[in-house]
Amino acid sequence: MLKNFEPNKIFLITSKAPKYILTAFIIIISIGLIEALILSPEDYIQSHSVRIMYVHVPSAWISLGTFSVIATLSFFILIFKNKSFILITKSLAPSGLVFNIIALTTGSIWGKPTWGTWWAWDARITSMLILGLFYIIYILAWRIYDNGEKANRITSLIAIIGLINVPIIKYSVDWWSTLHQPASINIFSETSIHPSMIVPLALMTAAFALFSVLIFLMKYNTELIKIKNKGLDRL
Amino acid sequence: MINEIISMNGYGIYVWSAFAFTLISFSVLYAVIKVQLVKEKIKFDAKYSTLTSEKKKTIRTQEAYKGILASNSVSKI
Numbered sequence: 286m287l288k289n290f291e292p293n294k295i296f297l298i299t300s301k302a303p304k305y306i307l308t309a310f311i312i313i314i315s316i317g318l319i320e321a322l323i324l325s326p327e328d329y330i331q332s333h334s335v336r337i338m339y340v341h342v343p344s345a346w347i348s349l350g351t352f353s354v355i356a357t358l359s360f361f362i363l364i365f366k367n368k369s370f371i372l373i374t375k376s377l378a379p380s381g382l383v384f385n386i387i388a389l390t391t392g393s394i395w396g397k398p399t400w401g402t403w404w405a406w407d408a409r410i411t412s413m414l415i416l417g418l419f420y421i422i423y424i425l426a427w428r429i430y431d432n433g434e435k436a437n438r439i440t441s442l443i444a445i446i447g448l449i450n451v452p453i454i455k456y457s458v459d460w461w462s463t464l465h466q467p468a469s470i471n472i473f474s475e476t477s478i479h480p481s482m483i484v485p486l487a488l489m490t491a492a493f494a495l496f497s498v499l500i501f502l503m504k505y506n507t508e509l510i511k512i513k514n515k516g517l518d519r520l
Numbered sequence: 521m522i523n524e525i526i527s528m529n530g531y532g533i534y535v536w537s538a539f540a541f542t543l544i545s546f547s548v549l550y551a552v553i554k555v556q557l558v559k560e561k562i563k564f565d566a567k568y569s570t571l572t573s574e575k576k577k578t579i580r581t582q583e584a585y586k587g588i589l590a591s592n593s594v595s596k597i
Contacts, residue, residue: 303582314572318539321539322525322535327528327529331536332528332529332531332532333528333532334528334531334532334534334535335540336528336535337534337538338534340538340539340542341538344542354533379549379553380549381548383545383549385543387541387542387545390541391541392536392540394534394537394538394541395538396538397534398531398534454587462549484586487595496546496575499550500549500553502555503550503553503554503557504556504557506557507553507556507557507560510560510563510564511560512555513564514563514567515573517564517567517568517579518567
C-alpha cells in the first residue's frame with residue numbers, strides 16, 4: 286500500500302490537481318465570505334465580533350490537524366524508515382505555520398473587543414503559540430540540515446515531540462481555567478452554536494482546507510522538481 | 521445598509537482587519553510558493569536544454585522524470 290505514496294506516482298496527481306483545487310477554493314470562499322460577513326446573524330452577546338470566528342476557528346483546526354498529520358507521518362519515517370513520507374511532511378509545514386499565525390492573530394484581534402485585551406497568557410493561547418514555535422523549529426531544521434538522513438531524523442523528532450502539545454491545546458480549556466471559551470462544536474456530543482452559524486463555519490472550513498491542500502500540492506511539486514534538478518546535475 | 525455592513529455596530533474595524541489579514545496571508549503564501557515552483561521549473565528547463573540528445577533520451581525513459589517532463593514546457597517543444 287505504501288508504494289502508492291511514491292513521489293513519482295503522487296506527482297502525476299499533484300501536477301494536475303492545483304488548477305481544479307484553486308477554482309473550487311475561489312468558488313467556496315466567495316460563498317463563505319458572503320455568508321460569514323453578510324448573511325449570518327450577529328451574536329446576542331458578542332454582536333458582530335463573532336464573525337471573526339469564521340476565520341479564527343478553521344485556521345486553528347487546520348493548523349492543529351496539519352501538525353498531527355506531520356507528526357504521525359514522521360513516526361513512520363523515524364521508526365519504519367519510510368522515505369515516501371519525507372516530501373509529504375516537508376511540504377505540509379508552510380501552510381500549517383501560516384494557518385497557525387492566522388489563528389493567533391485573528392484570535393488576538395477577537396480578544397480586544399471581547400476580553401478587553403489583545404493578548405493573555407492563558408493555557409489555550411500559550412499552547413497555540415508553542416505549536417507555532419514547533420512549526421518554526423521544524424521548518425528551520427529543514428533549512429539548517431538540508432536534505433539527508435540527519436535532517437530526516439531531527440525533523441521527525443521535532444514533530445513527534447511537538448505532538449505532545451496537540452492534546453494540551455485541545456483540552457487546555459477543560460483542564461485549566463482560561464479566558465478562552467470551551468469548544469462550541471463537538472463531534473460526539475451536542476453542538477452549542479446555532480445552525481445558522483454552522484453553515485458559514487463549514488463553508489469557510491472547507492475553503493481553508495482546500496487552500497491548505499493547494500499549497501501542499503504546489504510545495505510538493507517544487508520539492509520534487511528540486512530533487513530532479515539535483516539529479517540532472519549528476520548526469 | 522452598506523454603512524451597517526462596514527461599521528458592524530463599531531466592531532467593523534476588528535472584523536474587517538481579521539478577514540483582511542487572513543486573505544493577505546493567503547495571497548502572500550500562494551505567491552511565495554508559486555514563485556518557488558516557477559523558479560524550479562525554469563531551472564529544470566534550463567538544465568534539460570543543455571543536455572546532449574543522448575542524455576535527454578535516457579531521461580525520457582526514466583520513470584522518475586516522466587511526470588515532470590509532461591508538466592514542463594520542455595515536453596511541449
